Amino acid sequence: PLWVQLAKLPWPSSVADHxxxxxxxxxxxxxxxxxxxxxxxxxxxxFLMYGLTEAFRSTYLPPDQVDxxxxxxxxxxxxxxxxxxxxxxxxxPPNEPGELVxxxxxxxxxxxxxxxxxxxxxxxxPGQLSGLVMTExxxxxxxxxxxxxxxxxxxxxxxxxxxxxxGYRVSPTEVEEVIYATGLVSEAAAFGVAHPTLGQAIVVVxxxxxxxxxxxEALVAKTKAELPAFMVPHKIILSSESLPRNPNxxxxxxxxxxxxxxxxxxxxx
Numbered sequence: 001p002l003w004v005q006l007a008k009l010p011w012p013s014s015v016a017d018h019x020x021x022x023x024x025x026x027x028x029x030x031x032x033x034x035x036x037x038x039x040x041x042x043x044x045x046x047f048l049m050y051g052l053t054e055a056f057r058s059t060y061l062p063p064d065q066v067d068x069x070x071x072x073x074x075x076x077x078x079x080x081x082x083x084x085x086x087x088x089x090x091x092x093p094p095n096e097p098g099e100l101v102x103x104x105x106x107x108x109x110x111x112x113x114x115x116x117x118x119x120x121x122x123x124x125x126p127g128q129l130s131g132l133v134m135t136e137x138x139x140x141x142x143x144x145x146x147x148x149x150x151x152x153x154x155x156x157x158x159x160x161x162x163x164x165x166x167g168y169r170v171s172p173t174e175v176e177e178v179i180y181a182t183g184l185v186s187e188a189a190a191f192g193v194a195h196p197t198l199g200q201a202i203v204v205v206x207x208x209x210x211x212x213x214x215x216x217e218a219l220v221a222k223t224k225a226e227l228p229a230f231m232v233p234h235k236i237i238l239s240s241e242s243l244p245r246n247p248n249x250x251x252x253x254x255x256x257x258x259x260x261x262x263x264x265x266x267x268x269x
């Protein structure tokens with residue numbers, strides 16, 4: 001969200017001439033935002049990163065790979081190791097979604113005075129070496145990712161944010177990427193809402209760009225050209241204000257979903 005706002009601002013030439021690099025880690029940077037920043041800062045190298053509260057930084061994409069794979073979160077930063085595993089801890093082969101596990105020197109000891117949450121996220125690292133006096137602990141991120149044949153990682157979604165509609169699991173991030181790519185909106189949040197026949201319906205709340213003629217119907221039509229039918233938003237809601245943020249500054253999908261929970265109550269909407 002911070003970079004989305006900064007991309008809208010004019011960057012003084014004094015900054016553009018001297019700023020060496022920029023980095024993000026709070027979430028995947030939408031490609032339109034990245035393009036706008038690179039246009040305003042042609043001499044600045046972007047390092048696209050993925051971070052964990054429990055380990056600070058986890059992966060990075062080198063600037064020379066940004067054009068080749070702009071949707072990747074890269075590979076592990078120096079020293080830690082990142083794994084993509086199934087629920088039983090076994091490795092996922094290339095392109096199979098799994099949970100990202102971060103092991104290494106940057107892993108924290110747990111959550112302060114929260115034993116239950118610590119036990120949920122901090123668990124033994126997969127592939128423990130035999131004979132260790134102490135069990136090596138790793139961060140099980142709760143994030144679903146996949147790894148390509150060259151070892152580059154791609155974020156899919158947080159497990160607790162995935163929607164299930166018509167029997168299919170849908171990542172809100174994938175829907176939002178298509179929405180942002182239309183160039184019609186400045187903010188977007190996709191989420192699932194209980195639906196009497198679909199299980200969940202995909203709903204997207206957006207804030208339109210000030211200089212764009214916008215209609216929800218036109219936006220839905222554009223998504224139909226890019227998304228499979230089950231991922232096309234069932235409803236798009238236009239917000240006149242910036243979308244709500246959680247304490248970390250990220251768009252609060254949970255709050256929006258909670259406010260929309262009766263949207264399809266009884267199948268009448």
